[in-house]
Amino acid sequence: MTVAAAPGPRWLGDVGQVALAGALALVLLxxxxxxxxxxxxxxxxxxxLVAALVVLHGVVATARRFPLTSYAxxxxxxxxxVAAPDLGGPTAEAAGxxxxxxxLPSSLCFFVLLYAVSARDRRPWPGVALGIGLVGCLVTVVRLSGFEGTGLEGWTWWLMVxxxxxxxxxxxxxxGRFRATRAAWxxxxxxxxxxxxxxxxAREMHDVVAHSLAVVVSHAEAGRMVVGQQPERASGILDTIATTGREALVEMRGLLGVLGGESSRQARYIASTEPQPGLADVPDLVERMREAGLTVRLEMDEPGQVAPAVGLTAYRVVQEALTNVSRHAGPGAVATVSVTRxxxxxxxxVSDDGVGIQRPPGRGLRGMRERVTAVGGTLEAGPNGEGWRVRAMMPL
Structure with a gap:
């Protein structure tokens, strides 16, 4: 079991341990x-005996940083x-x-040390410490068997000790084990x-990169064929490529900001302030795919109020499905996007009338299914007549 460090600065826990040792020494020593x-x-x-008492209280202060050494x-x-002879004097007279x-009260420090090694050290040392403690219990009971200051019968005193x-x-x-288990949990x-x-x-990055690259590649291939015959269209094609690239960079920067450290505050700010796409952005998505050369029919009702998570999931499903159509359905394929209540x-x-080949389930399809499942929906994907169909059902 891996023992986790306590939250907060390490020195703060050390100060608390030293304070505990000081309090015990002040009361018991x-x-x-x-x-x-x-x-x-x-x-x-x-x-x-004096040295033993000082050691007992001293190692309480180091038990957090060096639990096993302190326990030993x-x-x-x-x-x-345990091995020292009985004490006499005024305290013995008072005890009878x-x-x-x-x-002596300072023996209570032993239980603090046992807790520390049980909570903070790795196996097998907590079990070894418990075994030593149990042997110590037996030795202590035997050692105190002759004490007569309580006025109790012999077996009663043995049972109590x-x-x-x-x-x-x-x-x-x-x-100690409870603390270690809780920290591991x-x-x-x-x-x-x-x-x-x-x-x-990973799902977001796949969706963003795959879709954006599909649009960029389509425009670049179209531009190579069109520029020679219609040079006036080159500006529009390059603008689409640049716009798509900028949008992808913004989304990628927001995603990478989640992974960054202190140096990525600006990226995290972008991630938190940039609006996520939703159902209202589906027509713009369809239009970009049309500009990339894919024929798309859109059938979209007004579904009413939709949760942001469901809207984002619907958008990503359409985005990934249209990207797959542009990559796999073949030239001349027509895609149909239907968003209804x-x-x-x-x-x-999202369906198409393309070549209808059996497409292996890649990262995109797995990502769509995970997204839909996360919002409580179901997703079906497979051949549909001559083409391919993706259908997602999500609760409103």
């Missing part, structure tokens, strides 16, 4: 320090607390019995959204 200093143990053990150091410090240093340590260990580990959602956005951009649905149909 004075009690432990006093208990060790006044605990009537050998000087060597006193130094070792904390586990060793906790082992010192000498007690093991593992009962084992339940408390086991519950705290499992809870800290489970919370959010990452997957972001990756899925990015993949869907890339697919959308059928009950509560919008029907968009």
């Amino acid at each position: 004075p009690v432990g320090w006093t208990s060790v200093v006044e605990g009537e143990v050998a000087e060597a053990w006193q130094i070792a 150091a904390g586990a060793l410090a906790e082992l010192v607390l 019995s000498e007690y093991g240093p593992v009962l 084992s339940t408390a340590t086991l519950a705290a260990t499992v809870a800290a580990w489970a919370l 959010i990452d997957q959602l972001a990756d899925r959204a990015a993949a869907e956005e890339r697919q959308r951009i 059928a009950g509560r649905q919008l029907r968009v149909e």
Whole structure:
């Protein structure tokens, strides 16, 4: 499982971790320090215990940046607390019995370290950390079996200690895994959204480039044949080629702006302010294809209010279908575009009487089907008598 970084600047999380370590040290360390200093143990053990307490609180500050190393150091410090002799002194008198240093409040830092390695490290280390923690629970229960300060029966004390340590260990580990799983899930959602956005951009770029190039190539071929005989038409043909190219560049710039970084603010502004084509632009699209040399009949009703997404999808279906007619239907083919309302649905149909060859489903057809499906519609495409027909049904 890949562990995602927390949102926001990394230093902000580090500051929060240091603040947590400081708060724990301020609340827990004075009690432990006093208990060790006044605990009537050998000087060597006193130094070792003080060092263990300092390490426990210190590694809390580094647990976010270095979770595994911090956990290992904390586990060793906790082992010192378990292995040290019982503490005496004023705190022991208050407790009613000498007690093991593992009962010092600073031992709670261990659960913070377990949470950190469970939440932030990669497998298998969270599982290894849990195993170490469970072994530590067993050792702690055995170590505290002789404590008599509670006044409880032996089995009752064992049950309470084992339940408390086991519950705290499992809870800290489970919370860490929950955080890691949630972060991974959010990452997957972001990756899925990015993949869907890339697919959308690929569809848009295919539609824009394929259509524009089809118009440009048609005009260029027509110009090569016409210029010699009718030079006065050259200006109009070149104007159409230039206009088509400029429109394609504007749409491409808007699409690429979505993919850009900070340097693409202008492109993103164009993408957000440039109006998207819709049903009202279908007659202009048909006219451009006619100027490119394709014979097109248009049958278009007034469908009423149409959602922008449905209008854009209808426009792209007509655009891609007419582009395919110009590329595949052969010379002299006649295309018919029909945009009508059928009950509560919008029907968009583009047919031709061309050669009617079986055309392999390419990117354009897949893109049309994905677009129509995205707005809750259906698309059919295939041979129709002598030609080819594309029909899309979309809800209004």
